[in-house]
Amino acid sequence: MIKRVLIYVVIIFFVLPVFAQKGAITAKDMKEYVYFLASDSLKGRKPGTAEMNVAAKYILDHFKAAGLKPMADNGFQYFDIVTDVTLGPDNKLSVDGYDATFRKEFIPLAFSSGGEVNASVVFAGYGFDLDLDSLKWNDYSGLDVKGKWVMIFRADPELDKSDSKFIAFSDARSKVLTAKDKGAAGVLLVTPRGLDKDDKLMAVVVENNEVTSGIPVINIRHAVADRILAAKGISADSLENLITAKKKPNSFETGTLVNGGVDVAQKHAKTANVVGLLEGSDKILKDEYLVIGGHYDHLGFGGPNSGSRVPDTNAIHNGADDNASGTAMVMELAKNLSSQRAKLKRSIIFVAFSGEEMGLLGSKYFVNNPPVELKKIKAMFNFDMVGRFDKEKNSISVSGTGTSAEGDSILRVFEKGLPFTVTHSPDGYGPSDHASFYSSNIPVFFFTTGVHMDYHTPSDDAGKLDYNKEKQIGDFSSNLIADIDNLNKDLTFRESGKKEAAGRSGRRLKVTLGIMPDFAGSEKKGLRVDGVTKDGPASKGGMLKGDIIISVHGMKVENIYDYMARLNKLKSGMTVNVEVLRNGKVEILIIQL
Ligand SMILES: [Zn+2]
The missing domain is CATH 2.30.42.10 (PDZ domain)
Incomplete structure (x- = not known):
């Protein structure tokens, strides 16, 4: 990839500065911020890296220059993330004296707890204990699994049904939890052919979640499962066929001894939201807050499970539009609104979130650990991907317009005379940080220019953004926000669309696209x-x-x-x-x- 930063640095020395009004949002500043944040030198702004910290400091410096007061821990709101899982030397599995090969015949799951278990194995079908009106199925009835290994199939016995009622309970974590509840000492997971006919070992996937299972959990291949089942004269394949054909549990003690040990280490790192305060000028209303935010993290070098659309390509994902553009917007709004502070009644908190791409981690952390009382936050404005303007469509999208009684009508006032149209969409839940605020009953406005072919690829580069248009979106947003900041009466929160409590522990619902x-x-x-x-x-x-x-x-x-x-x-x-x-x-x- 070309080092665009150097070229750019050379260019700006030859361009005469455009004299703009103090505090005015300019395309030039937007461009400067995006070119820095999306430069190769920041290596894709992956949370937990040194480059991410450089980005954080850069943003905070601009917040301070704009006159914001650093909040939280001198401007940084730190939180822990899991960045990697490594498998140590003590992973082992032996079946009646046969030593299975690590990474070829067995592998622990990323969320497995460490430890060693030497015990006999109980086969418990698909590992369900379901007693619902619509679904009754107990793989554990009549079994004593206390202190033993439980061997179960992954997924469910209805893999041919996309609307199977089992789907909601079929993820590995739920099943391991059930086994643990029954007193099992460890879980051996077998992949049914219906899920993967090649029976590949499961990938060690970082879940960005520190919660481990509490007991060892190992994925074993059919060859190992068949050894465990040998004394019973049956194979995993035939058990799978039997259960799926009869639609009935079929569980039993195998009598086979397994000695297994799990050695996994989660790598933790710190990352931070960058938080600055612009104090309002009204004696009473300054105790109320608006939040203006956008995430500044991206995908680093990409790779499997990073969210990259080309996970096989190891290359810097610069994330210019996603979301250096939104970060630049937050920085420009800080400068601009700060310059009109005397006119602003309520206070405004500016946040650059980390960990968005890992599952809205930064914004969730913010609403769970707010720097001011959450109920004093009266509205949230989120900017995610606001730099790629489609000239043909000539419109931007604002979501969450139904999350306040007044949202639609206020927007309509500020849309008049704009050089582009504004598409309203009412739902408060969506694929970015505003969802965390909506889930906390705060009215939200989510600004975006939409998805494009470079989305989540290494080619989301700074040269492809339309900075003049982003400036116009900035002016429009600034006017809108200043108006809402000065309302005599708070926006009235309204529920608009589903409120997903994302990231809750325990039983996760299995997904369907519908x-x-x-x-x-x-x-x-x-x-x-x-x-x-x-x-x-x-x-x-x-x-x-x-x-x-x-x-x-x-x-x-x-x-x-x-x-x-x-x-x-x-x-x-x-x-x-x-x-x-x-x-x-x-x-x-x-x-x-
Ligand atoms: Zn993204």
């Missing part, structure tokens, strides 16, 4: 969508009947089996990108699960 797939597999290059459920996640993300899904979250989809396996890797509450072929052209949809 589509009717083409089960016949008549499309050879992907999975054809034969129907879209009204108001489902896919429908909200813009999916249409006839679309052909070719990838889900950077993972290729060639058929319905791929599709199901991909969905199994996703979690409820995640934001995923789905590539579809529509009329022969590739389109990217952002879908909130």
Whole structure:
């Protein structure tokens, strides 16, 4: 990749400065910020890296220069993240004296606790204990698993049904929790052929979640499972066939001894939201706050499970539009609104969030540890991807307009005479940091110019942004925010759309997109969508009947089996990108699960 920064530095020395009014939002400043934040030298602004800290300091310096007061810990609101999981030398598994090969025949799960278990194995089917009106299934009835290994299949016995009632309970964490509740000492997970006919070992995936299972959890391949089952004269394959055909649990003591040890280490790192305060000028109302935010993190060098759409490419994901553009917007708004401070009644907190790409971690941390009482925050304005303006559409999108009684009408006042149109969308829950605030009953406004082909790829570069347009969006936003800041009466919060409590622990709901797939597999290059459920996640993300899904979250989809396996890797509450072929052209949809 070209070092654009150097070229740019040379250029600005030859461009005469444009004299603008003090505090005015300028395209020149926006451009300068984005070129710095999205330069190769910041290596994709991955939370936990030194380069991310450089970005944080850069933002704070500008906040201070704008006259903001640093909040939290001298301007940094620190929080812990898990950046990596490493497997140590003490991973082992032996079945009746046979030593299985680490990484070939078995692998611990990333969320497994460490430790050694030497005990006999109980086979417990799919590991469910469900007693609901709509679904009764107990793989544990009559079994005593206390202090023993429990061997179970992953997923569920209805892998051919995309609307199976089991799906909500079939993720590994839920099953391990059930086994632990029953007193199991460890869990051995077997991949059913229906999920992956090649029985590949599970990937060690960092979940950005420090919660470990409490007991060792090991994924074993069929060859190992069959050894455990040998004394009973049955194979894992035949057990899978039996249970799925009869739709009935089939569990038993195997009598086989397994000695297994798990050695995983989570790598932790610190990252920070950057937080600055602009104090309001009204004696009473300055005790109320608006929040203006945008995330400044991105995907680093990409890679599997990073959210990159080209996960096989190891390259700097500069994230110019996503979200150096929004960060620059927050910095410019800080400068601009600070210059009119005397006119502003309420106080404004400016935040650059970290960890957005890892699951809105920074904004969740902010609302859980707010620097001021949460109920004093009266509205939140989020800017995520505001630099790529589509000249043909000539519009920007503002979401959350239904989260306050007044949102739509106030927007309409400020839209008049703009050089672009503003699309309103009412929902408060969406694929960025405002969702955390909406979940806390705070009215939100989410500004974006939308997704494009460079989204979450190494080619989201600073040279592709329209800075003049971003300045215009900035002026519009500043006027709108100043007006809301000065309202005599607070905005009235309203629920608008689902309020997902994302990131809750315990039983995670398994995801569905809300589509009717083409089960016949008549499309050879992907999975054809034969129907879209009204108001489902896919429908909200813009999916249409006839679309052909070719990838889900950077993972290729060639058929319905791929599709199901991909969905199994996703979690409820995640934001995923789905590539579809529509009329022969590739389109990217952002879908909130
Ligand atoms: Zn992103």
